[in-house]
Amino acid sequence: MSAASPPTGDDLVRVLATLANPHRLRIVAALARERAYVSRLARQLGISRALLQVHLRKLAAAGLVTARLELSEDGKAMNYYEVEPFVLTLTPEIIATAAETLTGHDSAEQPGAER
């Protein structure tokens, strides 16, 4: 994800909804400093693994983080996560453009319809 390209409306909503959560913000912040595996991250952030998993899944679904399964020296499976570098800029104009590509709920937008 490079996001220099204009995001589609639906993508935008997904990314914003994903980021609009304190836990997930902290997760991204932590991973921005250094990648980590699930259990470690959970301890670091002071939240349960189950909860962390849910949030990581959402972040991954939005393309903001990626998982990489690795084996530690002693043979344990560790699931490392890392942030996907992204740049997202929001302004009313950018939103106006993105909004045109929103799916679902048609109507409106036909020139000369209302009022």
Place this chain on the structure above:
Amino acid sequence: MSAASPPTGDDLVRVLATLANPHRLRIVAALARERAYVSRLARQLGISRALLQVHLRKLAAAGLVTARLELSEDGKAMNYYEVEPFVLTLTPEIIATAAETLTGHDSAEQPGAER
């Protein structure tokens, strides 16, 4: 709001949560083109006034739009809304900075605590 300044974590969450909604995206988009009063906007977007009010309130609470009460020529009270120009840029690094100012749920962040 100019947002060239680094947003606090809580503000960030509020703004993102506000923007993470198709209706509100469309509202911002519509207002970015031209300001409008509630009833007109509702017709334009094809949603109920009650629903629009709720969303407008949230947008206003996040500082993304502002209301201005005016009297039309024929003496009717019209509540005009317009977008507040803003520029918000998001990257993992910016999020990492903002996350430090998140209130609530302390713990973690003490160096040398975990693992």
Place this chain on the structure above:
DNA sequence: GACACCTGCTAACTTCTGTTGGCATGTGCA
């Protein structure tokens, strides 16, 4: 007075999201 337009509020329902706790699986080591 009836109608058309504007405004706002609230109660109630439905749907989505966050969160917890438990269960199951695997590895390595004393």
Place this chain on the structure above:
DNA sequence: TGCACATGCCAACAGAAGTTAGCAGGTGTC
């Protein structure tokens, strides 16, 4: 074998968010 660490999944609850429908108040015009 039992403990410590890693992984994952799922059911269930609680709370937040979205949505609708209805009520009430205002102005101006036919």
